[in-house]
Amino acid sequence: MSTEYHGGPVIETVVQVALLALLAYACAHILSPFASLLLWALILAVTLNPLNRRLAGALGGRRGRAATLLVLVILALIGTPTVLLTTSLAGDVVSGYRAFEAGTLKVPPPRDAVAAWPLIGPELHAAWTEAAANFSAFLTEHREQLRSIARWAMGAAGSSMATLLFFTGAFIIAGVMMAYADSGTGALRRLCCRAAGEERGAQLHTLAVATTRSVAAGVVGVAFIQAVLFGIGFLLAGIPAAGLLALAALVLGIVQIPALVVTLPAIAWLWLGSEHGTLANAALTLYFLLAGLADNILKPLLLGRGVEAPMPVILLGALGGMVTSGLMGLFTGAVLLAMGYQLLMAWVDREAPAAGAMPGTGRGDA
Template sequence: MTTPKPDLVHEARWSMKLMDVFIRAGLVLALTLLCFRIFAPFISMMAWALILAVTVYPGHQALARKLGGKQGLAATLLVLVGIALIVMPMAVVLASMGDSVHETVERVRDNKLEIPPPPPGVAEWPVIGPKVHSFWSLAHTDMPSVVQKLQPQLGELAGKALEMVASIAGTVLLFMASFIIAGIIMTFGESGAEAARRILGRIVGTERGLEFATLSTATIRAVSLGVVGVAFIQAMVVGIVMIVGTIPFAGVLAMIVLVLGIAQVPALLVTIPVIAYIWVSGNYDTVPAVIYTVLLAIGGMLDNVLKPLLLGRGVDAPMPVVLLGALGGLAGAGILGMFIGATALSLGYQILMAWVATHPDVVTDSDPPPVI
């Protein structure tokens, strides 16, 4: 009877172990993919809920202390206040935008859209003045022919507009559900924060994990308050003023202000033309025109006051790093990408600075003297 060679036995043993590792890794990968597929429909809602919970959590803790440590009651009150102060105004502005878009599409389809005549000064604009005046005059005198010329573009635009109107109710419900889930997360905030620290500690080490958890939390709050929060507050203020002042397409203009604010573009690009419309249209008396002008001017410059107070507070990374990460994430993945981009770039900055600080050729006072 032949005895197997030791090398062959060793090779067979390692082959079995390697096969066992591959089977286990495959099962873990399959389970991960299955879990992701099940959880995928809720990712957007859960991400918004987590962002809201992280942002509001300090206020939740302060309120809970005043209520005798009742975490659930504090979370419930904050959810109700958030729905009343954020979701409801957003629903009003979105409803106004939907009505404006739907009414415009219906007027275009029925050839009932009326364009006022262009002011005489338009023709005197440099370079583009004559063309703008000609097209504007044609739209005023013969709107059906203009619609006929732009029929392919208008048809595609109308379809997208109606899809956007149909999604408004879903957006409002998404934010309402996110607020409710954020309240549940805040109720169990301590255990959730400890779990996040343990996960990061398992990945990058205990000390570094705590540092990264703190930085991620501070970055999310900075972007929520300093970028999205400021843009949202400004858009809601401008939108409510325009809705009260019966400005045409008030909801659409408010959404443009929101997008401009997130992209760090001044809202005055919208409010100044609206103020000009108030004075040129002749539909407003002097006193209401002055009031709306003052309110729109304040709303258009509101970001200049709020942004320095909120953006970058508590973040152990320069404000340009946070801002660049937010804008890059916005360009790549939308509003949710703002938070991911700002957090990732801030963490990357911290890792880079830690690597630079631990240069092996740099001798500090605590280092032992070199051996000669």
């Protein structure tokens, strides 16, 4: 009986696969601290690349110069006011916390209209009046609660600055990606084709790009438009902290929470606490209601446009991804669900072999 061992090629293949898996794990571990930054930069680059392409055409095809100019303009238009607002907010929080610790913090008395606010008005007015009349006693009675709030505010201010620096770096990296968009797009397309086949891989690559841009326009873009409309209305109405309320409207719009959460308190303040006339209050109320309904018109126009997947699939993917993975999941969830839908439909629509046909022959028995 022969005892010759023929398992050499199998062992060699197993060793090669294990080494490749180890190399892939090591590379992923090295890049893991930058994964979020690179993924956000990729999302921004995919979203802004059409604009960069048009700008490059106006500059004689210079993609690098166009990408640099685009990033600088975006940072100037969005980053500058954000830096000023964040710095001012952080400064106010730090000053308030120091005054609180030193016991020199003073609270102005509330207006009488605060007591007319629904639900919380009387209790808030009473506590506010007590704090304004004798803040030392109020501080002694509620010191631990106020200390916790102050520390939370300090942490929130620091987190805002870190987020601002993070997105600044993401925009800069996105500019580099847009400068080399042609080679990067070709590499990603080849990777998709290698993984899913020539035809299906190209379709999935196109679907991922279109879904990312669709979510940026249909979710983030619509939320930004609504926040701007609300901010203009808050300023016209003279509502306190109009900028913070507009920022809250932006965040709520991204997570798909109804705009009534912002508009109803604003409308209540108009009729209960403002000094405008009846006609002005009615006009502003109508404006807030129309601005709150803007997403019902804009979202069907923008979300899912140019994507070979139904709008509910994109929206469910965006919301589910955001619940499970945060703001980044807004994009990754929509892309993954759209790809899954396309693959499922391709499998469902695939023609079954003819009845009686032998597998691999394409015909029945003769």
